[in-house]
Amino acid sequence: MNSLGEWGVGLFTLLETVFPPIPSEIVLPLAGYLAQLGRLNMVLVVVLSTLGAYLGALLLYALGAALGLERSIRWLSRLPLVDREDFTKAADWFARHGRTAVFFGRLVPGIRSLISLPAGAERMPLLTFSVFTLAGSLLWNGLLIGLGALLGTQYELIDRYSEVLNYAVYAALAGVVVWLVVRRVRRLIRTRPDRAGRMP
Numbered sequence: 001m002n003s004l005g006e007w008g009v010g011l012f013t014l015l016e017t018v019f020p021p022i023p024s025e026i027v028l029p030l031a032g033y034l035a036q037l038g039r040l041n042m043v044l045v046v047v048l049s050t051l052g053a054y055l056g057a058l059l060l061y062a063l064g065a066a067l068g069l070e071r072s073i074r075w076l077s078r079l080p081l082v083d084r085e086d087f088t089k090a091a092d093w094f095a096r097h098g099r100t101a102v103f104f105g106r107l108v109p110g111i112r113s114l115i116s117l118p119a120g121a122e123r124m125p126l127l128t129f130s131v132f133t134l135a136g137s138l139l140w141n142g143l144l145i146g147l148g149a150l151l152g153t154q155y156e157l158i159d160r161y162s163e164v165l166n167y168a169v170y171a172a173l174a175g176v177v178v179w180l181v182v183r184r185v186r187r188l189i190r191t192r193p194d195r196a197g198r199m200p
Contacts, residue, residue, distance in 0.1 A: 013028070028141055058130075072087075090111050
C-alpha cells in the first residue's frame with residue numbers, strides 16, 4: 001500500500017467489490033492508519049476508495065444486465081473461493097428490500113460486494129443505482145478509514161508493538177483464506193453424494 005499509494009487503495013476496493021474474498025475490513029483501516037501518519041492523503045484515500053468501489057459495483061451491474069442473474073451467478077461462482085450461495089444471498093436481499101438494498105447492502109458483509117448483480121439483472125435505473133452505491137460506499141469506506149486513522153493517533157503504542165500488529169494482519173488474511181477454502185471443500189463434499197446418487 002505504501003508503494004501503490006492512494007490509487008492503490010482505489011484498486012484494492014475495486015478488486016474487493018468484484019472478488020469478494022479480498023477483505024476491505026483489513027485494507028481500509030490500514031489506509032486510514034497510513035493517512036494519519038502522513039504517508040497518504042486522507043481525502044484522496046476516501047475519494048478513490050469510494051470511486052474504486054463504485055467502478056467495481058458498476059462492472060457487476062453491467063454483467064447482471066447483460067447476462068441475467070442466473071447466468072451471471074453460474075459464471076461467477078466458478079471463481080476460486082467464491083460460492084454460489086454468496087450470490088443467491090445477495091439476490092434474496094435485493095428481492096426483499098428492493099432499491100434500498102443497494103444502499104444498505106453496501107454496509108452488510110457478505111452482501112456488499114454482490115448486491116450490484118441482482119440490481120443489474122433487474123435493470124434498476126443506473127442513476128438510482130449510482131447514487132445509492134456511492135452513498136453506501138462512502139459511508140462504509142469513511143467509517144473503516146476513520147477507524148484506521150483513530151488507531152493512528154496511538155502511534156507510539158503501535159510503533160512499540162508494530163511487529164505484533166504485522167503478525168495480526170497476516171494472521172487475519174490467512175484466516176480469511178483458510179475459512180473460504182474450508183467452506184468450499186465442505187460444500188463440495190456435501191454435494192458429491194447427491195451427484196453420485198443421480199448417476200445411472
